Amino acid sequence: MYTLPRKTSTKGNNMKHGLLIDMDGVIYSGESLIEGADKFIANLLKNDIPFTFMTNNSQRTRLEVVRKLKSLDIHVTEEHIYTSAMATGKFLGDQSSGGTAYVLGEGGLLASLHENGITLVNTDPEFVVLGEGRNFTLEMVQRAVDMILAGAKFITTNRDPSPKKPGWNNLGIAATTAMIEEATGRKAFVTGKPSPVMMRSSRKYLGLETAETTVIGDTMETDIQGGVQMGYKTILVLSGIARKERLGHYAFKPDLVVSSVAEIEFPLKWW
Numbered sequence: 001m002y003t004l005p006r007k008t009s010t011k012g013n014n015m016k017h018g019l020l021i022d023m024d025g026v027i028y029s030g031e032s033l034i035e036g037a038d039k040f041i042a043n044l045l046k047n048d049i050p051f052t053f054m055t056n057n058s059q060r061t062r063l064e065v066v067r068k069l070k071s072l073d074i075h076v077t078e079e080h081i082y083t084s085a086m087a088t089g090k091f092l093g094d095q096s097s098g099g100t101a102y103v104l105g106e107g108g109l110l111a112s113l114h115e116n117g118i119t120l121v122n123t124d125p126e127f128v129v130l131g132e133g134r135n136f137t138l139e140m141v142q143r144a145v146d147m148i149l150a151g152a153k154f155i156t157t158n159r160d161p162s163p164k165k166p167g168w169n170n171l172g173i174a175a176t177t178a179m180i181e182e183a184t185g186r187k188a189f190v191t192g193k194p195s196p197v198m199m200r201s202s203r204k205y206l207g208l209e210t211a212e213t214t215v216i217g218d219t220m221e222t223d224i225q226g227g228v229q230m231g232y233k234t235i236l237v238l239s240g241i242a243r244k245e246r247l248g249h250y251a252f253k254p255d256l257v258v259s260s261v262a263e264i265e266f267p268l269k270w271w
Contacts, residue, residue: 017271018050018208020082020199020232023065025218025240026261027053033072034239036262041074049266051080054202054215056192056222058085058109058131058157082202084157084192085109085131089116091197092155096126101155102147104140104176105131109157124150130180130188131157132173141180148184158192160222194226203232214268216261218242220250228252233270237261 021027027037044051053065053076060068062078069076085108092099093116101118102125103110109131113120118127128144148154162172177188191197203213213232217223218240227234236242236254239261247253258264 015212015271016050016208017212017214017268018206019044019052020054020202020206020213020215020227021051022215022217022219022223022240023053023055023069024057026216026237027069027074028072029240033074034260034262036260038073040261040264041076045076050206050208052082052202052206053080054082054193054198054223056084056158056160056198058083058088058112058192059106059133061108061111062086064107082205083108083112084198085112086205087195087198087201088129088131088155088157088191089113089118090201091191092116092118092127092129099126101125101127101129102144102152103129103131104133104136104144105129105157106133106135125152127155128152128180129155129157130173130177141176145180145183148180148186154180154184154186154188156188156190156192158222159188159190160192193222194229196226196230199226199230199232203230214270216264220247220252220254224254225250225252228254233268235264 028034062081065081066076066078089112097117099118100121101113102122103120125147128147156173156177159174159177161174181187210231214235215223215227215232216235216237218237220242224234224236234254235256235258238244238259
């Protein structure tokens with residue numbers, strides 16, 4: 001376990017391999033570290049295995065993510081973080097250089113849009129962009145609805161559902177997206193997992209080819225589905241949302257199923 005070679009090869013051909021790693025349910029659960037996750041990441045760093053944490057949360061900045069991981073004794077840099085906010089910013093920057101957006105979202109999303117040349121406006125935007133957040137009001141949602149009805153394009157950073165737990169302090173982006181879709185009759189374009197937009201841009205962020213990429217996640221509908229659709233190898237961990245007895249309900253399957261990242265042994269059989 002954790003026997004990581006510094007150089008890997010496949011059938012004699014030099015080939016680097018890297019990992020796109022989900023966080024919540026894989027590295028931590030809420031505010032608690034999943035046992036063995038800190039050692040897993042430390043060994044990736046020690047052996048120069050390329051990886052990035054690929055998170056659908058668009059609310060936090062990369063620095064905020066790094067600080068949260070540090071509080072769990074996982075020491076990485078901002079370069080190890082790739083968020084749906086970053087994927088959204090890059091996508092909009094590529095689609096419309098110098099475009100405008102009305103944003104329902106917070107720090108990480110606002111920063112990424114700015115970095116990609118998108119101007120934030122309160123009237124006549126080219127895009128309405130929805131991300132996670134607790135600071136926007138129903139009045140702001142209504143304004144977004146009017147903008148979309150007037151012709152703005154509707155983008156949402158992901159469709160992650162609410163955990164449906166009492167006391168949860170966030171309505172959930174899937175619920176907010178559905179509300180705006182119902183009010184406008186327009187479907188949102190999704191940039192986060194499992195969208196190819198994020199699955200592809202995160203791979204390119206690491207400088208990997210399709211055959212060199214492995215996704216590690218705890219959710220069949222996002223991490224694993226997105227990886228399968230892109231042709232990446234996939235590892236499902238059962239330390240988060242997914243349940244082993246339900247895997248047969250899906251038309252696709254991961255390449256490997258483990259209880260947690262602590263059980264992953266390197267080199268992987270496809271490396």
